[in-house]
Amino acid sequence: MIHTWRSAFRGQYAILICSIIIALFFIVAxxxxxxxxHSPIKVDxxxxxxxxxxxxxxxxxxxxxxxxxRVLYGAxxxxxxxxxxFLSSLLIGILVGSVSGYIGGWVDSILMRLCEGIMAFPNLVxxxxxxxIFGPGLxxxxxxxxxVQWVYYARICRNMVVSLKERHFIAAARISGSxxxxxxxxxxxxxxxxxxxxxxxxxxxxxxxxxxxxxxxGLGVQPPNAEWGAMIHEGTSYIRSHPELMIxxxxxxxxVVITFNILGEALSERYGVTRR
Amino acid sequence: xxxxxxxxxxxxxxxxxxxxxVMFALIHISPVDPAEAYLTAAHIYPTEEVLxxxxxxxxxxxxxxxxxxxxxxxxxxxxxxxxxxTNQPVWTEVAARLPATVELALWSMLFAAVVSIPLGxxxxxxxxxxxxxxxxxxxxxxxxxxxxWLGYLLIFFFSVKLDWLPVEGRxxxxxxxxxxxxxxxxxxxxxxxxxxxxxLEQMQQTYVQYARVRGLRERMIMLKHVLRMSMMxxxxxxxxxxxxxxxxxxxxxxxxxxxxxxxxxxxxxxxRDIPVIQCYVFFAACLFILCxxxxxxxxxxxDPRISSKGRAEH
Amino acid sequence: xxxSGKVLEVDNLQVGLNNREQPQLLLENIHLTLEKGxxxxxxxxxxxxxxxxxxxxxxxxxxxxxxxxxxxxxxGRELTSLPxxxxxxxxxxxxxxxxxxxxxxxxxxxxxxxxFMETLRTHYPNLSKAQAREQAISALADMNLPxxxxxxxxxxxxxxxxxxxxxxxxxxxxxRPALVIADEPTxxxxxxxxxxVLRELHRLRTECGTAILLISHDLGVISQLADEVAVxxxxxxxxxxxxxxxxxxxxxxxxxTLLNARPLTALSGSRHAxxxx
Numbered sequence: 001m002i003h004t005w006r007s008a009f010r011g012q013y014a015i016l017i018c019s020i021i022i023a024l025f026f027i028v029a030x031x032x033x034x035x036x037x038h039s040p041i042k043v044d045x046x047x048x049x050x051x052x053x054x055x056x057x058x059x060x061x062x063x064x065x066x067x068x069x070r071v072l073y074g075a076x077x078x079x080x081x082x083x084x085x086f087l088s089s090l091l092i093g094i095l096v097g098s099v100s101g102y103i104g105g106w107v108d109s110i111l112m113r114l115c116e117g118i119m120a121f122p123n124l125v126x127x128x129x130x131x132x133i134f135g136p137g138l139x140x141x142x143x144x145x146x147x148v149q150w151v152y153y154a155r156i157c158r159n160m161v162v163s164l165k166e167r168h169f170i171a172a173a174r175i176s177g178s179x180x181x182x183x184x185x186x187x188x189x190x191x192x193x194x195x196x197x198x199x200x201x202x203x204x205x206x207x208x209x210x211x212x213x214x215x216x217x218g219l220g221v222q223p224p225n226a227e228w229g230a231m232i233h234e235g236t237s238y239i240r241s242h243p244e245l246m247i248x249x250x251x252x253x254x255x256v257v258i259t260f261n262i263l264g265e266a267l268s269e270r271y272g273v274t275r276r
Numbered sequence: 277x278x279x280x281x282x283x284x285x286x287x288x289x290x291x292x293x294x295x296x297x298v299m300f301a302l303i304h305i306s307p308v309d310p311a312e313a314y315l316t317a318a319h320i321y322p323t324e325e326v327l328x329x330x331x332x333x334x335x336x337x338x339x340x341x342x343x344x345x346x347x348x349x350x351x352x353x354x355x356x357x358x359x360x361x362t363n364q365p366v367w368t369e370v371a372a373r374l375p376a377t378v379e380l381a382l383w384s385m386l387f388a389a390v391v392s393i394p395l396g397x398x399x400x401x402x403x404x405x406x407x408x409x410x411x412x413x414x415x416x417x418x419x420x421x422x423x424x425w426l427g428y429l430l431i432f433f434f435s436v437k438l439d440w441l442p443v444e445g446r447x448x449x450x451x452x453x454x455x456x457x458x459x460x461x462x463x464x465x466x467x468x469x470x471x472x473x474x475x476l477e478q479m480q481q482t483y484v485q486y487a488r489v490r491g492l493r494e495r496m497i498m499l500k501h502v503l504r505m506s507m508m509x510x511x512x513x514x515x516x517x518x519x520x521x522x523x524x525x526x527x528x529x530x531x532x533x534x535x536x537x538x539x540x541x542x543x544x545x546x547x548r549d550i551p552v553i554q555c556y557v558f559f560a561a562c563l564f565i566l567c568x569x570x571x572x573x574x575x576x577x578x579d580p581r582i583s584s585k586g587r588a589e590h
Numbered sequence: 591x592x593x594s595g596k597v598l599e600v601d602n603l604q605v606g607l608n609n610r611e612q613p614q615l616l617l618e619n620i621h622l623t624l625e626k627g628x629x630x631x632x633x634x635x636x637x638x639x640x641x642x643x644x645x646x647x648x649x650x651x652x653x654x655x656x657x658x659x660x661x662x663x664x665x666g667r668e669l670t671s672l673p674x675x676x677x678x679x680x681x682x683x684x685x686x687x688x689x690x691x692x693x694x695x696x697x698x699x700x701x702x703x704x705x706f707m708e709t710l711r712t713h714y715p716n717l718s719k720a721q722a723r724e725q726a727i728s729a730l731a732d733m734n735l736p737x738x739x740x741x742x743x744x745x746x747x748x749x750x751x752x753x754x755x756x757x758x759x760x761x762x763x764x765x766r767p768a769l770v771i772a773d774e775p776t777x778x779x780x781x782x783x784x785x786x787v788l789r790e791l792h793r794l795r796t797e798c799g800t801a802i803l804l805i806s807h808d809l810g811v812i813s814q815l816a817d818e819v820a821v822x823x824x825x826x827x828x829x830x831x832x833x834x835x836x837x838x839x840x841x842x843x844x845x846x847t848l849l850n851a852r853p854l855t856a857l858s859g860s861r862h863a864x865x866x867x
Contacts, residue, residue: 117291117294120515120516120519120564120568121519121560121561121564122518122519122520122522122523122560122564123519123523124523124526125519125522125523125526125556125557125560126557128526128541128542128545129302129553129556129557131545132541132544132545132548132550132553132557133302133303133305133306133550133553134305134306134307135307135548136545136546205420209420209422212422213422213423213424213527216422216424216527216530217527217530217542218546219545219546229422229424232422232424232425232428236428239428239431239432239436240436243432243436246425246428246432247429250421250422250425250428250429253421253422253425254417254420254421254422254425257419257420257421257422258416258417258419258420260420261416261419261420262416481694482689482691482694482695483694483695483696483697483698485650485689486687486689486695486696486758487697488650488678488681489648489650489681489682489687489689490681490682490687490709490712490761491678491679491680491681491682491683491709491712491713492678492682492708492709492712493678493712494674494678496708496712500708501697501700504697504699504700505697505698505699578699579698579699580698580699580745580747581698581745581747
């Protein structure tokens with residue numbers, strides 16, 4: 001790959017800008033209850049389907065709820081859940097991966113084959129299958145999404161542990177008296193943090209997409225909660241007269257996911273990590 | 277070579293076996309009681325005796341191994357049980373809806389190929405030009421835009437505003453246009469990028485230089501030599517794209533009320549119609565496995581280096 | 591306009607990087623002439639600009655990245671100002687080229703035969719498939735390659751470097767170019783195959799009267815085949831003389847360094863072997 005100054009510069013630029021945008025989204029999501037002008041779920045039929053005004057910058061929806069507020073709260077839900085899923089799947093992934101790599105043998109082989117199977121199989125189908133078996137509901141959805149995400153982190157950790165094992169790092173560290181925790185801290189974490197950051201970024205974006213898709217289908221976040229996918233679903237009934245109900249949340253999903261994607265790709269180029 | 281093919285085909289069997297195991301495990305973990313669901317759907321009040329009777333009928337009181345073997349046996353004859361909702365055999369319902377999904381999928385793949393191949397090549401040959409930027413935009417958009425949103429946007433513009441195309445349903449070619457565009461965008465996004473990278477890589481290779489040195493026409497070099505070599509990573513990436521295609525059909529069928537298998541699957545989830553869910557996931561798994569097998573075989577055909585032992589002769 | 595006998599004339603060839611910040615000259619002041627049936631050896635270490643010269647002559651440098659100036663004349667015809675279409679016709683048919691890396695020179699997914707035939711039919715569109723195959727087979731046989739008809743059906747990975755190299759020479763011979771540029775034809779080969787390739791190049795000159803621009807860092811190879819030798823260092827020709835003159839009485843210090851660097855026993859041994867053929 002020819003690295004010209006322009007592309008390297010653009011890469012750094014991209015990382016910076018995307019990180020700022022994402023940080024802004026997180027801040028907005030956190031502060032939503034304080035900065036939102038209205039309540040996201042309170043119904044006021046007198047105000048329904050009004051256009052943009054001073055009181056309602058983005059107008060109101062079919063139940064008189066302020067669109068801007070709902071969009072802000074939507075950020076809260078999407079980002080919040082995505083983060084939750086990321087953290088929990090990361091934890092499980094690290095645990096399973098490290099243990100698997102450490103034990104080795106047929107346990108390792110089976111686990112890794114399982115991971116490969118899950119990774120290759122389409123995400124949403126698997127999630128829908130799990131939700132189907134266990135019933136529609138927010139908890140089931142989150143659980144299902146977590147179950148398909150942990151495999152990526154597991155594989156990264158497992159590969160790292162195996163390579164460390166092969167290079168006798170662990171044995172050497174043991175001999176020199178380091179405790180397991182120290183081994184993890186000094187050898188494993190610095191080596192895995194880059195691939196994890198890259199994959200984590202991309203997975204956050206995909207998790208947000210999946211959450212909104214599931215909510216759109218009616219399986220994830222249930223009304224009256226303000227979630228972008230659910231809002232699109234509700235908005236489609238009014239597509240002829242008030243398409244903006246459907247357009248606002250969609251634009252936001254697009255912006256957030258594209259930012260995560262650009263950031264993920266820029267990071268992957270910078271760190272030289274291949275993803276998926 | 278036959279040995280390789282044979283080995284590959286045989287390796288499929290254990291994977292399918294694992295898939296059936298998973299299916300079986302899931303059914304038994306599920307909190308839904310098949311007997312109860314059946315009775316509810318048939319509008320029979322599930323008293324204890326009736327439940328016991330139904331459970332016995334379904335063979336739920338038999339040892340797990342027997343149940344498993346029965347299930348596998350039935351699956352082999354495409355008997356996936358009966359729908360909890362309609363009490364019809366699952367397979368008949370599925371078979372009625374499958375053609376619609378297949379139609380959607382095939383047209384989308386075709387459209388994606390027709391758009392992404394020229395775009396990918398152009399993006400590589402005219403690197404950093406406007407067409408490269410365009411392809412990059414399309415790739416990011418395709419990967420980041422929620423498919424259902426895109427579908428509705430298209431409906432809004434072309435059906436509601438312009439009234440050129442119908443809103444939903446399946447029928448004439450006009451019904452196909454919007455669903456196909458929606459479904460194929462995500463495929464186009466992936467293929468274009470992949471092809472661009474692949475072509476760029478190939479253009480650096482020695483054989484391209486030697487082809488020029490020999491005096492071959494540039495167009496022939498690109499279309500005959502480079503394209504053929506560039507296609508190979510694309511084909512091995514087909515598995516992932518099948519996944520996107522599958523996911524896409526579920527969503528697109530929902531948006532456009534397309535009467536296909538994907539929509540049936542979503543309905544089944546809402547209705548807790550376990551046999552249908554089971555059938556879909558198993559079907560998806562098999563499709564996936566077969567697709568990977570096919571990909572391997574096609575790669576074998578396309579790249580003579582893989583199969584033969586390749587001993588250099590002196 | 592035709593200077594009889596002079597096949598290639600390179601005058602004041604200069605190649606620089608199109609870097610606006612730092613104009614850097616990669617090749618400076620290159621003067622070369624080749625008469626019919628003669629072999630000019632181009633020697634130098636890696637990075638001295640030998641392959642660049644070869645690419646410049648063939649007009650294969652990317653004008654967006656490299657700035658080329660000077661004159662390159664083939665049979666008196668100026669190549670630098672030719673449109674791409676014309677130059678494409680000249681490549682292969684009037685200037686042949688044998689590349690350094692024979693293992694990667696052919697497209698891996700097509701057979702040798704199909705690539706041979708496509709080259710022939712590109713330059714002679716009226717050739718039928720059967721005729722092209724016949725010519726290819728006879729050219730391969732001419733190169734003393736075993737079982738030519740079976741070879742045609744082989745894929746590049748099934749042949750050794752030496753055989754692929756000779757296939758490249760065969761393709762060149764079929765088209766009967768006036769000039770052949772051989773870029774490190776023996777570098778990737780073992781000694782046995784090296785001798786075979788050199789033998790075929792020698793035949794090219796004697797039987798077809800082809801002029802050869804022989805590029806190599808291997809002085810042994812140069813000494814066996816070349817009539818004249820030009821020594822390159824950092825993009826410049828520092829010395830150019832008739833082969834015996836250069837080897838016995840080198841004028842430039844760099845030439846002397848190169849000559850000193852070679853293992854003497856290997857040189858005299860292979861020279862001896864070549865004389866015995």
